[in-house]
Amino acid sequence: MSLYESAREAVCQFQPSLRRARSWVPAGCAADPDRARAEAARRAATKSRRYCAANGLDRLWTLTYRGAGCHDTEQLREDVGRFFRALRAELGGKPFPYLWVPEWHKDHGLHVHFGMGAFVHRSKVRSAWPHGFEHSKRLTVPHGGDEFAARRQAARYLSKYVAKTFASDHDFGRHRYEVAQGFQPVPTLLSGSNEWELLEAASDLMGRAPLSSWSSDDEPDWQATPTRTFLW
Structure with a gap:
């Protein structure tokens, strides 16, 4: 089990005693490209959601271009890179966590969604x-609600954009999303003979039982290692 305390999330995977030999497959040569793309989208959405939740990225911004817009992904990356360097200078020079993801608009080319905390x-x-x-909004929860729920809501919002880039036929260049380095949540690794043993250990560390869970058993097309996810 990998327990991401800052994201209030744990991922439990069954590791068999005997493992099948797996042959290396070059990038772009998957037997089922659609399935490979879907798996890549799922992994990217999970990582981005966890990053956003751990760092509290609940303030969401959109940056657009005036006029005819931008239709060059490399130009976009240069502009966004300069933007975050300039913004960091505006804020005193201290690094801060963020995630940004590009999106194509049918009429105006590329624009950017990003989250800050x-x-x-x-x-x-x-x-x-x-x-x-530029446009901004902050996701909040009703008065008296769990503030971490806003983190998760914003995290899901941004991770959907990340997953959407994998489903798109557009070219997004080298990466389909970017995060500020140095702020990735670090897991506590736990091991045990069954998931209930691991769940008890994780709950002791988190101070309570999880609020919800997900199981790969509920996914008919799941072909990867049996997996459980728990949220606190």
Whole structure:
């Protein structure tokens, strides 16, 4: 079991005593490309969701281009790279966690969605992004609700955009999403003879039982290692 305490999530996988020999398959040569793409999308969405939840990225922004827009992924990456360097300078120079993902618009080319975990005045974002327009919103929970629920809601929101890039036929260049390095959640590794033993150990560390769970047994097309996910 990998327990991501900062993301309040644990992933439990069964590891058989005997493992099948697996042959290496070159990139782009999968027997079922559609399934390979779906698996890649699932893994990317999971990693991005966990990153957002762990770092509290509940402030969501969209950056767009004015005029005819941007239709070059390399240009977009250069612009976004300069944007985050400029924004960091505007905020005092200290690194901060963020995740950004590109999206194609049918009329205006590329734009960017990104998440942050701290309030930033719109004027600072506007100063760092001279190419067009910006829009922001913060996901909140009803009064008295669990603030971590807003983190998860925002995390799911952004991870859907990440998964969407894998389903798209558009070219997104080298990577389909980017995160600030140095803020990835680090798991505590647990091992045991069964999932209930692991769940008890994880619950002791988290201080309570999980709020929800998911099982690969409920997925008819699941072909990977049997997996359980628990959320606190």
